[in-house]
Amino acid sequence: xxxxxxxxxxVYATIRQSACGAxxxxxxxxxxxxxxxxxCQILCRLLRDDNVPFCTKPxxxxxxxxxxxxxxxQQFSDIKTIIMLNCxxxxxxEKLFDQSNATIFVVDSHxxxxxxxxxxxxxxxxxxxxxxxxxxxxxxxxxxxxxFMESDLESDAExxxxxxxxxxxxxxxRQKRRREKREARAAKKAEASDRRKRLRAYYDGTYxxxxxxxxxxxxxxxxxxxxxxxxxxxxxxxxxxxxxWRLDDDAYDDFTDYFAAQLRHxxxxxxxxxxxxxxxxxxxxxxxGTVTYERDELRFMLHRHWSLFDAMYYSNYxxxxxxxxxxxxxxxxQELLAKIGLSLEACRQTYAFLSLDERTSLRxxxxxQGPAYDLDDPFTATFHRVAGGGRNVSAHDVAACVxxxxxxHFTEDASHALVxxxxxxxxxxxxxxDEASVEKRAxxxxxxxxxxxxxxxxxxxxxxxxxxxxxxQRGVVGQAVSMVxxxxxxxxxxxxxxxxxxxxxxxxxxLALRKLALFLVGVHTTNGKWVDSKAKPLVLLAERRDxxxxxxxxxxxxxxxxxxxxxxxxxxxxxxTSSRQDLFDSSVVEVAHDDVQRFVESLHYIMAQxxx
Numbered sequence: 001x002x003x004x005x006x007x008x009x010x011v012y013a014t015i016r017q018s019a020c021g022a023x024x025x026x027x028x029x030x031x032x033x034x035x036x037x038x039x040c041q042i043l044c045r046l047l048r049d050d051n052v053p054f055c056t057k058p059x060x061x062x063x064x065x066x067x068x069x070x071x072x073x074q075q076f077s078d079i080k081t082i083i084m085l086n087c088x089x090x091x092x093x094e095k096l097f098d099q100s101n102a103t104i105f106v107v108d109s110h111x112x113x114x115x116x117x118x119x120x121x122x123x124x125x126x127x128x129x130x131x132x133x134x135x136x137x138x139x140x141x142x143x144x145x146x147x148f149m150e151s152d153l154e155s156d157a158e159x160x161x162x163x164x165x166x167x168x169x170x171x172x173x174r175q176k177r178r179r180e181k182r183e184a185r186a187a188k189k190a191e192a193s194d195r196r197k198r199l200r201a202y203y204d205g206t207y208x209x210x211x212x213x214x215x216x217x218x219x220x221x222x223x224x225x226x227x228x229x230x231x232x233x234x235x236x237x238x239x240x241x242x243x244x245w246r247l248d249d250d251a252y253d254d255f256t257d258y259f260a261a262q263l264r265h266x267x268x269x270x271x272x273x274x275x276x277x278x279x280x281x282x283x284x285x286x287x288x289g290t291v292t293y294e295r296d297e298l299r300f301m302l303h304r305h306w307s308l309f310d311a312m313y314y315s316n317y318x319x320x321x322x323x324x325x326x327x328x329x330x331x332x333x334q335e336l337l338a339k340i341g342l343s344l345e346a347c348r349q350t351y352a353f354l355s356l357d358e359r360t361s362l363r364x365x366x367x368x369q370g371p372a373y374d375l376d377d378p379f380t381a382t383f384h385r386v387a388g389g390g391r392n393v394s395a396h397d398v399a400a401c402v403x404x405x406x407x408x409h410f411t412e413d414a415s416h417a418l419v420x421x422x423x424x425x426x427x428x429x430x431x432x433x434d435e436a437s438v439e440k441r442a443x444x445x446x447x448x449x450x451x452x453x454x455x456x457x458x459x460x461x462x463x464x465x466x467x468x469x470x471x472x473q474r475g476v477v478g479q480a481v482s483m484v485x486x487x488x489x490x491x492x493x494x495x496x497x498x499x500x501x502x503x504x505x506x507x508x509x510x511l512a513l514r515k516l517a518l519f520l521v522g523v524h525t526t527n528g529k530w531v532d533s534k535a536k537p538l539v540l541l542a543e544r545r546d547x548x549x550x551x552x553x554x555x556x557x558x559x560x561x562x563x564x565x566x567x568x569x570x571x572x573x574x575x576x577t578s579s580r581q582d583l584f585d586s587s588v589v590e591v592a593h594d595d596v597q598r599f600v601e602s603l604h605y606i607m608a609q610x611x612x
């Protein structure tokens with residue numbers, strides 16, 4: 001069943017009351033994305049404060065969910081509650097957990113919610129931002145075929161039983177009953193047909209609801225335990241969702257305004273209670289853990305951590321508007337910097353070395369000169385936090401670091417893994433079981449590195465994250481430019497597609513491949529080439545060792561409904577290929593090497609049929 005935020009306190013009370021004093025009673029399953037990791041941190045802080053025993057398991061797909069549940073159940077027989085973060089909402093959880101008696105709580109931004117979960121009498125509880133409206137969700141239709149079959153059988157039986165009818169008044173009465181039955185059957189079929197249409201409309205495309213971190217923040221509010229750290233984690237998760245286009249700019253602004261208001265409320269509460277408040281004034285260093293709201297953050301990626309020129313050149317926002325990889329675009333960028341009052345030499349050095357006057361000049365002049373270069377809105381709202389070492393970190397920067405660490409991009413461990421993988425490809429007999437275990441260890445290592453980086457307290461880990469994020473963004477821009485210049489994107493009637501011919505395995509990871517797809521869509525929608533009737537979904541295919549990873553995004557900028565997930569499944573069924581749609585993002589699938597071209601052709605056929 002769906003539960004709105006007005007009942008979040010009841011949900012947490014149920015979780016806490018079901019906990020027993022000894023052993024693990026709560027199992028937390030966490031998807032590999034920034035929003036889910038931040039939600040997990042908020043939840044773990046809440047459970048620790050109330051001394052509720054729990055076990056956290058990162059999961060990369062539904063096979064992992066089943067394995068993790070079985071593994072934990074064998075170790076701890078008293079698991080009473082399973083909490084799923086950014087996973088579970090879109091599948092039938094009663095069927096998935098048919099061997100478990102635990103109550104399942106779901107905090108998942110993926111939509112639509114499976115109707116079995118929506119109408120569950122209480123074993124499956126899905127937390128949502130708003131109170132549920134049953135008019136928006138038809139009753140579960142998994143038994144539709146059985147209903148129609150029974151109706152047909154009844155019709156046949158009724159027709160066959162009316163062969164020998166008496167004459168006269170009795171015959172007229174029987175004919176009347178038959179007519180009434182026919183009308184009742186027709187009404188029932190019409191009602192079922194309408195129900196089918198509602199079901200199709202309900203499941204027509206995937207989209208995203210509120211970020212899970214924001215919902216968990218609402219839970220801490222309901223429990224009156226929200227602190228600045230919870231505000232920070234919520235803002236970080238929301239920033240990660242926006243970066244992946246799972247949240248549009250207007251919704252992001254609404255959330256940041258809400259978090260800022262709650263931060264002011266927390267500070268006011270502390271003042272009222274007599275808690276010591278941070279001082280202010282020139283030269284004052286705020287203590288670690290201090291969180292502040294910043295209305296005018298530059299929209300230049302990681303600009304504090306590399307040169308201003310690189311931060312602008314590789315920024316999605318600037319690159320898309322100036323086409324900086326072209327000679328004219330690069331010239332315009334240099335011209336803009338000159339008008340702002342910064343020399344090219346100053347822009348080539350690390351941003352931290354710019355003087356205070358130069359930074360002030362940058363912000364003031366950018367507001368004046370930016371619109372002439374299509375940079376109408378070069379600032380965005382965000383939050384800053386004073387990390388453990390006294391460093392001031394931005395939610396935008398940390399979100400980029402967390403995402404890069406999560407998939408192990410360009411870290412020392414990842415480099416070694418790539419070398420090992422290259423060596424393995426030269427060996428004819430590959431131990432697939434051993435390789436799977438290596439991949440599993442790499443996944444867990446990346447997850448916990450990302451988890452530990454969320455608060456920015458580990459300077460060494462954050463530095464690794466910055467390096468990884470910068471390298472990943474360079475790779476995204478470089479790969480996108482190569483694909484555009486070589487005209488590697490094929491346009492069909494209903495979608496575009498391209499094979500990613502990368503020299504390394506960077507884009508064989510779901511988040512990185514989606515990041516590349518979103519960059520390509522952003523560039524082409526901004527320059528007007530993929531707008532209006534020319535806007536089509538984009539499908540990228542990246543080669544892995546044993547398959548192709550296929551990711552699809554809507555062809556319009558921002559958070560949109562994505563109809564590719566259903567099309568992917570139908571395309572695979574149409575050619576009877578062995579595809580795997582196990583990830584929590586159903587618009588990402590794995591397709592066997594030998595079937596990938598047939599899969600694209602089948603997808604073209606399926607989407608043409610849908611449009612007809």
